[in-house]
Amino acid sequence: MSKILLLGGTGWLGKTLSRLALEGNHRLTALARGTEAFAPGATAVVADRAAPDAYAKVEKDDWDLVIELTSTPEFAREALGRLGGTARNWVFVSSCSAYADQSEPGADETARVLNPLAVDDRHAEPDYGRAKSTCEELSRRVRDGRVLVVRPGLIGGPGDPSGRSSYWPLRFAESRDPVLVPADPDSRQSVQILDVRDLAAFILDAGLAGLHGFANAVGAQHTLGQALGMARDAAAAVAPTEAPAPAHTLAEYDLARMEGDRVNPWAGPRSLPLVLPADPEFAGFARRSDARALSMGLRRRSLRETFEDIVRAGDGTGTASLRSGLAAEEETALLLR
Numbered sequence: 428m429s430k431i432l433l434l435g436g437t438g439w440l441g442k443t444l445s446r447l448a449l450e451g452n453h454r455l456t457a458l459a460r461g462t463e464a465f466a467p468g469a470t471a472v473v474a475d476r477a478a479p480d481a482y483a484k485v486e487k488d489d490w491d492l493v494i495e496l497t498s499t500p501e502f503a504r505e506a507l508g509r510l511g512g513t514a515r516n517w518v519f520v521s522s523c524s525a526y527a528d529q530s531e532p533g534a535d536e537t538a539r540v541l542n543p544l545a546v547d548d549r550h551a552e553p554d555y556g557r558a559k560s561t562c563e564e565l566s567r568r569v570r571d572g573r574v575l576v577v578r579p580g581l582i583g584g585p586g587d588p589s590g591r592s593s594y595w596p597l598r599f600a601e602s603r604d605p606v607l608v609p610a611d612p613d614s615r616q617s618v619q620i621l622d623v624r625d626l627a628a629f630i631l632d633a634g635l636a637g638l639h640g641f642a643n644a645v646g647a648q649h650t651l652g653q654a655l656g657m658a659r660d661a662a663a664a665v666a667p668t669e670a671p672a673p674a675h676t677l678a679e680y681d682l683a684r685m686e687g688d689r690v691n692p693w694a695g696p697r698s699l700p701l702v703l704p705a706d707p708e709f710a711g712f713a714r715r716s717d718a719r720a721l722s723m724g725l726r727r728r729s730l731r732e733t734f735e736d737i738v739r740a741g742d743g744t745g746t747a748s749l750r751s752g753l754a755a756e757e758e759t760a761l762l763l764r
């Protein structure tokens with residue numbers, strides 16, 4: 428049994444990490460303000476990391492592993508100052524957004540990262556990648572290299588708060604017909620979704636094993652067409668026998684229309700989730716090398732399995748409440764144009 432401190436714990440990954448650590452019979456303490464619930468069984472330390480005494484309740488302990496989820500360099504610096512000298516192992520959860528260039532397919536962990544910010548800059552949304560790069564740099568420096576920097580690509584799975592991984596399987600589980608799908612989805616489109624449960628297991632296992640260095644934590648690479656096919660198959664497989672999934676007609680939508688129709692790529696309202704912008708700048712997006720993480724022990728379930736679990740967890744609720752995708756009326760209007 429190890430003593431693990433999670434800096435975070437109320438978000439999606441944080442709760443998944445907490446659950447998994449507790450299932451593994453570790454002692455799990457999570458520190459956050461508590462804007463959402465902590466995982467049941469976690470020892471919750473409610474603290475605002477902007478406050479001077481934020482770490483008072485945790486800084487005297489001997490931690491086998493600290494897992495840091497922040498994107499705020501000030502928070503990363505303070506936590507490293509208070510805990511970084513004594514914690515046995517440290518994982519910083521960064522992001523593939525920390526990379527300076529998203530245009531090179533197959534790029535590995537040696538690729539250049541964005542220039543770090545001045546540490547006192549408050550993390551602002553457009554600077555997410557630079558903020559992560561800054562936290563990476565601070566972690567490496569204070570820990571003298573004894574840190575595992577995990578760079579997830581797109582995280583997916585049941586409960587995805589962004590809706591990016593859920594839209595397509597849940598859309599195929601709905602009865603509305605036809606389904607608007609990208610035409611020629613394999614042309615320039617790649618998908619790498621890592622299941623949040625596999626990411627959490629990797630962070631815990633590699634972190635507790637004391638592995639150091641950098642690792643892209645990305646899903647297996649698929650074309651968008653393959654991913655859509657798996658979403659469709661998953662919806663059919665999960666549908667109850669008394670109400671089988673509808674045999675949808677696919678209405679192919681020319682992606683060249685997106686700008687004129689004000690349909691967003693990738694994520695958010697009025698979007699086609701997982702569809703990348705046409706810009707060559709994104710030619711390496713969702714095509715990152717996964718070799719290092721696999722050699723460090725990352726194990727991945729299939730994307731089809733992730734999609735099936737999304738449909739099961741959705742329990743017939745459909746796409747209406749997702750933060751990404753087309754609303755039913757938007758889809759219908761686009762199909763009528």
Ligand SMILES: NC(=O)c1ccc[n+]([C@@H]2O[C@H](COP(=O)([O-])OP(=O)(O)OC[C@H]3O[C@@H](n4cnc5c(N)ncnc54)[C@H](OP(=O)(O)O)[C@@H]3O)[C@@H](O)[C@H]2O)c1
Nearest residue numbers: 435436437438439440441459460461462475476496522582
């Ligand atoms: N989703 C993706 O596809 C993706 C891709 C790449 C990387 N990532 C990274 O993966 C991680 C996801 O973590 P997550 O799902 O658990 O959600 P998150 O929202 O990124 O977690 C942030 C945590 O920090 C806590 N926090 C924020 N401000 C705080 C403050 N002032 N004081 C104390 N705690 C504070 C939040 O809790 P409270 O609000 O309760 O304080 C929350 O538990 C992040 O590191 C993210 O950058 C995500």
